[in-house]
Amino acid sequence: VSKDFVTSLTDEEKELCCFEKVANKEFENMEDSLDSMTASYTLLQMMYKTRGAVIDAKDKIIDSLESEAEEKDKIIANLKSEVKEKDRNISALKSAVKEKDKIIPAVSGKYQVPTELAANMVNTEPMSLVNPLGSIEGNVKFDQQYRRMKRKSLSPDFVEVGNNNKGGEGITEDMPASKKLRSGNCERLDKNNTITASNVNRICVDDEAKIGKLKLEKRQQVENEMLRKELRDKDEALEQSRELNNVLILKEHQQNNELQQIRKILIH
Secondary structure, three states: OOOOHHHHHHHHOOOOOOHHHHHHHHHHHHHHHHHHHHHHHHHHHHHHHHHHHHHHHHHHHHHHHHHHHHHHHHHHHHHHHHHHHHHHHHHHHHHHHHHHHHHHOOOOOOOOOOHHHHHHHHHOOOOEEEEOOOOEEOEEEOOOHHHEEEHHHHOOOOOOOOOOOOOOOOOOOOOOOOOOOOOOOOOOOOOOOOHHHHHHHHHHHHHHHHHHHHHHHHHHHHHHHHHHHHHHHHHHHHHHHHHHHHHHHHHHHHHHHHHHHHHHHHHO
């Protein structure tokens, strides 16, 4: 613009020109501000999307933790059931051990003759039993069947048969040993080959029953020891189950605390 053109303008025209210049400058500033606001808005949109993705990820983590907690609850419930079952088994084993301890026969020199065995010992008339632990009356013929049973030691338990001599002549204490026994089979050397039950106890039954009693006690000791070992093993397994149960409960508490912290973060 020439100097003459400027000087030819009136004051009003000059003021309008100056205002237009200022307006153009303000318009440029507004455009810059709009660009800046557009950029800020775009950044806010990106931040919003990122925050939404983070929230989705945290929701998935929470769902996973809740599923894991439910699974742990099921495991803990199963472990508690196992602990109860093992407690019942241990109680049953303790009862069995107590029963086994009661079975050991008393050392009294008298041994039981079970009714079934006594019935198999004779091939004559049935015996008359006063009671299972009392005396056996009548004659008992020790035949080949009884000798086979003796050799196999089918029953180590005997009770001392009475000291009466009912039902036959019987073996007396002053009789020579050669006449009392023949080949260790507890047989009389008389024509009837018969012996009374009342005198068998001191000749044959005592020694055989004592040996059988020792075998029975040894077997019961072994069985009791096996039961006690099984009981100890079950006790150890139960203790391990309880320790694992406590570890799982502690881990569950830790996970619940972590879950609460995550929820607090999401709320804020």
